[in-house]
Amino acid sequence: AARGGVAGETVANARLRAPQALRMQERAVTAEDHEIIARQAAPSVRRVRCLPAADGPGAVRVLVVPDAVPDDDGRVRFEQLIPSDQVLAAITGALDERRLIGTRLVVEPPVYQGVTVVARLTAPAAVADRVRATALAALYDHLDPLHGGPDGTGWPFGRPVQYGEVFGVLQRAVGDVLVEDIRLFPADPVTGRRGTPVDRVDIGAGALVFPYQHQVVVTAEPEARG
Numbered sequence: 001a002a003r004g005g006v007a008g009e010t011v012a013n014a015r016l017r018a019p020q021a022l023r024m025q026e027r028a029v030t031a032e033d034h035e036i037i038a039r040q041a042a043p044s045v046r047r048v049r050c051l052p053a054a055d056g057p058g059a060v061r062v063l064v065v066p067d068a069v070p071d072d073d074g075r076v077r078f079e080q081l082i083p084s085d086q087v088l089a090a091i092t093g094a095l096d097e098r099r100l101i102g103t104r105l106v107v108e109p110p111v112y113q114g115v116t117v118v119a120r121l122t123a124p125a126a127v128a129d130r131v132r133a134t135a136l137a138a139l140y141d142h143l144d145p146l147h148g149g150p151d152g153t154g155w156p157f158g159r160p161v162q163y164g165e166v167f168g169v170l171q172r173a174v175g176d177v178l179v180e181d182i183r184l185f186p187a188d189p190v191t192g193r194r195g196t197p198v199d200r201v202d203i204g205a206g207a208l209v210f211p212y213q214h215q216v217v218v219t220a221e222p223e224a225r226g
């Protein structure tokens with residue numbers, strides 16, 4: 001039996017693609033054109049973002065995020081978010097054929113800003129393990145670059161991670177459980193280095209967040225005395 005590959009294009013997707021192809025006339029002019037051509041060249045990618053490059057006018061960065069299957073714990077590993085050389089080459093080739101004369105292309109993965117959330121909660125001892133698991137799942141889900149963010153379609157490029165938003169996500173997830181304290185730390189998912197606690201982790205315009213080694217401590221509530 002065959003393995004790998006991708007599913008054939010659906011009729012619904014073809015109907016959406018046809019007007020885009022006609023509008024582009026097989027040329028990459030706008031940022032959207034570059035993104036459409038990139039997706040056509042590598043249907044397995046999850047997200048594509050086109051931005052002006054920093055090295056002057058006429059330079060374009062195309063940021064590629066591959067799709068990834070979470071592990072058994074529901075989390076995506078960092079290395080799964082780096083596109084393969086073959087995917088980058090396929091997108092580069094397709095864009096190079098359609099780019100405007102003089103346009104310089106850079107096709108690469110985005111920068112990933114790691115964020116570690118350390119939270120302290122208080123809950124009845126009987127439910128402490130469940131509360132901790134729920135809190136961790138909420139944090140990883142919300143800060144997920146593929147499926148997280150406010151609308152569940154992936155963390156937006158360049159969107160900062162802020163204390164108030166994370167606190168709200170955590171409090172909604174655990175319900176009546178008391179969230180005692182939350183701290184945000186910028187982190188490097190490659191080296192594992194963690195910075196000092198902040199109220200806001202800024203994310204560059206061409207960057208995405210990566211949830212890195214969150215920690216949740218659940219303290220048992222003192223038992224009421226009769």
